[in-house]
Amino acid sequence: MVDIAFIGLGAMGSGMAANLAKAGYRVRAFDLVPASIEAAVTAGCVAAPSVNQAVSGADFVLTMLPTGAHVLDVYQQGEGVLAHARPDAALIDCSTISVEDARAIGEAARADGFFMCDAPVSGGVAAAAAGTLTFMVGGSAAEFEKAKPVLQAMGKAVIHAGQSGAGQAAKICNNMLLAISMIGTCEAFVLAEKLGLDAKAFYDIASQSSGQSWSMTSYAPVPGLVPSAPSNRDFNNGFAGALMLKDLRLALEATHHVGMTAALALKSEEIYSEYILKYSPSRDFSGVIDMLRNQ
Ligand code: NAD
Numbered sequence: 001m002v003d004i005a006f007i008g009l010g011a012m013g014s015g016m017a018a019n020l021a022k023a024g025y026r027v028r029a030f031d032l033v034p035a036s037i038e039a040a041v042t043a044g045c046v047a048a049p050s051v052n053q054a055v056s057g058a059d060f061v062l063t064m065l066p067t068g069a070h071v072l073d074v075y076q077q078g079e080g081v082l083a084h085a086r087p088d089a090a091l092i093d094c095s096t097i098s099v100e101d102a103r104a105i106g107e108a109a110r111a112d113g114f115f116m117c118d119a120p121v122s123g124g125v126a127a128a129a130a131g132t133l134t135f136m137v138g139g140s141a142a143e144f145e146k147a148k149p150v151l152q153a154m155g156k157a158v159i160h161a162g163q164s165g166a167g168q169a170a171k172i173c174n175n176m177l178l179a180i181s182m183i184g185t186c187e188a189f190v191l192a193e194k195l196g197l198d199a200k201a202f203y204d205i206a207s208q209s210s211g212q213s214w215s216m217t218s219y220a221p222v223p224g225l226v227p228s229a230p231s232n233r234d235f236n237n238g239f240a241g242a243l244m245l246k247d248l249r250l251a252l253e254a255t256h257h258v259g260m261t262a263a264l265a266l267k268s269e270e271i272y273s274e275y276i277l278k279y280s281p282s283r284d285f286s287g288v289i290d291m292l293r294n295q
Contacts, residue, residue, distance in 0.1 A: 001024075002025050002026070003025070004020055004027050004028070004058060004150065005028045005030070005051075005061045006020065006027050006028065006030070006045065006054070006062045007031070007055075007061070007062070007064070007081075008031060008065040008070075008074075008095070009031040009033075009036040009037065009039070009040050009064075010066075011238070011239075012094075012121070012125060013031070013064035013128075014036060014039060014043070015128035015129035016133070016154045017040050017043065017062075018040070018129070019128075019153055020062075020150070022044060022153075023153035025150070025153070027045040028046050028053075028054045029045035029047060029054070030050065030051055030053075030054040051074055051077075051080055051084070055081050055085045055086075055089070056086075057086055058085065058086065058089055059086070059090070060089065060090050060150055061085050061089055061090075061092070062093075063081070063093045063095055064095055065095045066246075067095070067097060071097055071101065071105060072104075072105065075105055085114065087113055087114070088113075089115075090114070090115040090117075090143070090146045090150075091109050091115065092117050093117070094119050094120060094135070095120065096175070096243070096247055096250070097250070098168065098172075098253065098254075099165040099172070099250075099254065102165045102168040103164050103165040106138075106139070107164070115142070115143045115147075116139065116143065117138060117143050118137070118139070118164065118167040118168050119136070119137045119138075119147060119151060120167050120171035121134065121135055121155070121171075122175075124218070125230075125238055125239070126228035127155075127156075131154055131155065131156075132155065132156040133154055133155040133156070134156065134157040134159070136161045136166075136167040137159065137167045138163060138166035138167035138169070139160075139163065139164055139167075140163065140164075141160070168250075169254075172247060172250045173251065175244070175251065176247075176248060178244075179244055179247070179248045179265065179268045179272065180268050181213045181214070182219070182221070182285060182288065183268055183271055183288060184213075184215075185220075186221050186286070186288055186289035186292050188211065189220075189221060189222050189289060193293070199222045200225060203216070203220060203225045221286040221287070221289040222289070230287070231286060231287075231289075235283045235286065236283075238285070239285050240281060240282045240285070241276040242282065244272055245273060248265060248268055249269065252269060271291075271292075272285065272288065278291055
């Protein structure tokens with residue numbers, strides 16, 4: 001049996017680990033939160049008491065953690081992945097982190113002889129649970145081929161973006177666009193509301209017109225339109241505003257590196273910063289509609 005260590009069982013990782021178990025892998029699940037490990041066991045995984053014990057002897061090591069600092073910590077601390085993984089293990093980080101951090105972690109892993117890919121995802125919590133994520137993968141052709149079957153058990157599309165760090169480059173460009181498009185979608189719904197237009201009527205029209213986007217058809221910020229959207233659960237258990245802000249800042253950092261100005265991304269950073277201060281860092285990013293409505 002192929003063994004997979006899965007570290008980080010939050011909003012995304014919980015569904016991903018469950019799908020790997022469903023596909024027949026033995027998944028050793030670890031998170032700092034014991035209740036998340038218990039939920040993973042209910043979904044068919046095996047509990048691991050530490051990073052060290054999760055990765056020892058595993059064929060693959062997957063991480064789905066909040067930020068680059070968490071990934072660096074889990075990889076490089078004394079009890080971490082690099083110190084305890086099997087020498088021929090393939091390491092796959094699915095978290096969204098900076099291109100620089102991804103390359104640094106990849107270099108350290110390869111220097112120790114490991115296969116390593118950055119493989120961030122697009123799709124959100126519903127896609128993680130349904131096994132329909134899109135993976136954008138950075139690494140050599142051989143590293144990509146090794147990671148592919150495991151990623152296919154959690155996704156509908158697994159795309160080789162290029163060498164180490166290219167997956168993260170694709171992800172931050174994608175999320176810069178998502179951050180902007182969600183604000184535009186929210187502003188359009190608020191204006192429709194203020195003009196007396198029924199939200200469902202607007203949705204039925206715009207979702208089949210040129211205003212259509214993922215923010216609208218998969219993640220509508222108004223409840224009752226897209227059943228799996230966080231707007232139906234008071235913006236809980238979605239993509240935290242703080243994580244969207246993190247991704248947007250990674251993109252803005254990258255614009256500085258290459259000497260470009262992204263005016264809409266800059267304005268979006270201002271809006272999401274205000275949003276997480278006024279509401280909560282863990283509230284889904286599409287909940288920004290409430291702030292825009294009340295302005
Ligand atoms: P989350 O905060 O819900 O989950 C992260 C998990 O990591 C938590 O359960 C936390 O306890 C655990 N963790 C933190 N430090 C740890 C450590 N040292 N050892 C073990 N576990 C540790 O976050 P999420 O929404 O699942 O997002 C994870 C990553 O995926 C982020 O980088 C995010 O940007 C990205 N992402 C999220 C979404 C989404 O819709 N939520 C979509 C695409 C990508």
